[in-house]
Amino acid sequence: MPEIAQTAYEMISGMTPVLQPGLxxxxxxxxxxxxxxxxxxxxxxxxxxxxxxxxxxxxxxxxxxxxxxAPMRFITLNVFSSLEGVGLTAAVSAALGENGIACNMVAAFHHDHVFVPSKLCDQAMEVLLALQSQADQYAKPNG
Incomplete structure (x- = not known):
């Protein structure tokens, strides 16, 4: 696996999605x-x-x-994601899209944020937690 892909797995594996209050x-x-x-x-x-x-x-x-x-909720991906990091946004948006959840990604300096339709925020959290769990198996070196 290329090092860039490994970095993406490490970012996804280390993310803690947090649903923020408000619409x-x-x-x-x-x-x-x-x-x-x-x-x-x-x-x-x-x-x-x-x-x-x-x-x-x-x-x-x-x-x-x-x-x-079109009220939205937002989920902060609490993980260090370098502004030069590759793969986090693509993996998150693809996983949500595969589950029929539209998303708008906003990358800020410290974190990436995912805006999803308010009615689908719980489902989006489940998808992101599953993605994190799946990436965890690829991010850890075989021991």
């Missing part, structure tokens, strides 16, 4: 007033050509009269 929605806007009023409470932002994408709490979106039809 969030993805929104996008070019409206400067809306950006100003929402950005301080956004948990993530990304500037795109079409506008500023933000992840904000559902309550804030409702208060701002924004669409809340």
């Amino acid at each position: 969030f929605v993805f929104i996008t806007t070019k409206n400067p007033a809306l950006v100003t009023s929402l950005s301080s409470e956004a948990i993530s932002t990304f500037k795109e050509e079409e506008g500023l994408s933000m992840l904000i709490p559902v309550e804030l979106a409702k208060k701002s009269k924004l669409n809340v039809d």
Whole structure:
């Protein structure tokens, strides 16, 4: 097995997925007033050509009269994942996809975060824990 693949198994094996509290929605806007009023409470932002994408709490979106039809929960993958690491995001999104769970991956400096439909968060946690367990057998050297 190539060393890069082994590194991916080690990251997946060492991850501890943690379901975070709260419901969030993805929104996008070019409206400067809306950006100003929402950005301080956004948990993530990304500037795109079409506008500023933000992840904000559902309550804030409702208060701002924004669409809340697709509430998300997020799972933090508590594992050191280098910004140069290969394979963690692909393995997580593939495992969730194989189980019919849409996901949006957000990589931050310290951790990767997985946003899943709120109704499927428990199932997503089960999938991630199973993935971690399966990777564990490949990450440990044969002894």
